[in-house]
Amino acid sequence: MIPDSERAMDSAQPAAGPLVDPFGRTIRYLRVSVTDRCDFRCVYCMSEAMTFLPKPDLLTLEELDRICSAFVALGVGKLRITGGEPLVRRNVMWLFERLGRHLETGRLDELTLTTNASQLARFARPLAACGVRRVNVSLDTLDPVKFQAITRWGRLERVLAGLDAAAAAGLQVKINTVALKGVNEDEFEDLITWCGARGYDLTFIEVMPMGDLGGETRLDQYLPLSMVRSRLAQRWTLNEIDYRSGGPARYVRIEETGQRLGFITPLTHNFCESCNRVRLTCTGELFMCLGQEDNADLRAAVRASEGDGPLVAAIHEAIARKPKGHDFVIDRRNHGPAVPRHMSVTGG
Ligand code: SAM
Ligand code: SF4
Numbered sequence: 001m002i003p004d005s006e007r008a009m010d011s012a013q014p015a016a017g018p019l020v021d022p023f024g025r026t027i028r029y030l031r032v033s034v035t036d037r038c039d040f041r042c043v044y045c046m047s048e049a050m051t052f053l054p055k056p057d058l059l060t061l062e063e064l065d066r067i068c069s070a071f072v073a074l075g076v077g078k079l080r081i082t083g084g085e086p087l088v089r090r091n092v093m094w095l096f097e098r099l100g101r102h103l104e105t106g107r108l109d110e111l112t113l114t115t116n117a118s119q120l121a122r123f124a125r126p127l128a129a130c131g132v133r134r135v136n137v138s139l140d141t142l143d144p145v146k147f148q149a150i151t152r153w154g155r156l157e158r159v160l161a162g163l164d165a166a167a168a169a170g171l172q173v174k175i176n177t178v179a180l181k182g183v184n185e186d187e188f189e190d191l192i193t194w195c196g197a198r199g200y201d202l203t204f205i206e207v208m209p210m211g212d213l214g215g216e217t218r219l220d221q222y223l224p225l226s227m228v229r230s231r232l233a234q235r236w237t238l239n240e241i242d243y244r245s246g247g248p249a250r251y252v253r254i255e256e257t258g259q260r261l262g263f264i265t266p267l268t269h270n271f272c273e274s275c276n277r278v279r280l281t282c283t284g285e286l287f288m289c290l291g292q293e294d295n296a297d298l299r300a301a302v303r304a305s306e307g308d309g310p311l312v313a314a315i316h317e318a319i320a321r322k323p324k325g326h327d328f329v330i331d332r333r334n335h336g337p338a339v340p341r342h343m344s345v346t347g348g
Pocket of ligand 2: 038039040041042045046083084085116138
């Protein structure tokens with residue numbers, strides 16, 4: 001039976017939202033990993049021989065809908081569907097269709113996703129029909145050979161076809177580029193120009209120490225964005241702007257081109273003080289911080305009752321434990337993962 005999130009909540013249910021953590025931060029943003037599987041094997045994200053979770057451990061699409069809908073009822077206005085690669089989850093469009101109803105009621109401000117775009121040619125139009133207006137696409141290089149080296153299994157032409165389909169469907173695109181030392185650092189200016197010509201926002205991301213990579217170390221990959229920024233500043237005038245996308249990026253405007261450019265710098269800049277996010281894994285663990293291990297088991301809560309009482313109580317308890325911040329460090333002494341989870345488990 002599909003529980004209807006709009007049904008009357010049972011009498012045991014604690015007070016509804018908003019969700020405010022012990023540091024006074026109101027939680028308005030839920031990122032949901034709908035699968036840990038992916039059709040790529042990006043070198044900074046996964047080892048080539050990844051072991052994935054047993055399928056029965058995953059939340060069903062109905063359970064994902066129930067949990068997301070409970071968060072929306074508690075004041076969450078932004079849902080980002082991610083993974084793994086969210087568009088490889090079987091029947092994932094059912095979930096987008098279900099969640100789209102909260103956009104229609106006005107309870108949800110934004111339904112969006114982060115994708116590698118390999119399947120976007122097929123899904124751009126249906127996503128737009130569900131109310132998705134913007135997508136984040138991860139793209140680290142415009143060189144097909146390098147693209148294959150970084151993603152191991154990906155093909156650049158499919159991603160570019162996905163981006164064309166997104167444009168045709170009227171979806172706004174933001175490109176996320178992980179800055180990789182010695183790999184794509186010679187391409188940042190070209191990426192900025194390419195994104196400018198296509199009307200895409202662009203955000204650079206620092207490598208985060210998450211999950212074992214099977215041999216490679218993050219120190220080899222890590223390129224501080226402070227360095228990237230000062231290099232770009234030799235060519236362009238970068239002025240800080242107040243724009244916030246609801247995520248952790250800090251933005252500058254490139255005065256010469258008018259473009260907005262984001263930087264996500266978890267290691268060189270502490271972005272925790274304004275954190276309004278929590279993350280749900282595909283097995284129903286709610287992580288209150290990307291860089292800490294503490295989590296709450298929402299799968300047990302959602303399976304405990306057909307009513308949402310235990311689920312809502314578990315969400316409130318979890319938010320009451322949200323930590324002040326993360327402890328990521330990458331240096332010569334700390335080059336292993338700071339947290340054992342891969343980004344594909346918690347969602348980027
Ligand atoms: N598969 C989708 C994609 O690549 O867009 C969604 C999931 S992916 C885990 C989300 C984002 O996390 C991507 O932009 C990816 O580049 C980033 N990412 C993965 N592992 C990372 C790491 N160790 N450090 C920084 N970013 C990482
Ligand atoms: Fe897959 Fe995204 Fe991780 Fe690359 S970054 S392996 S596309 S989940």
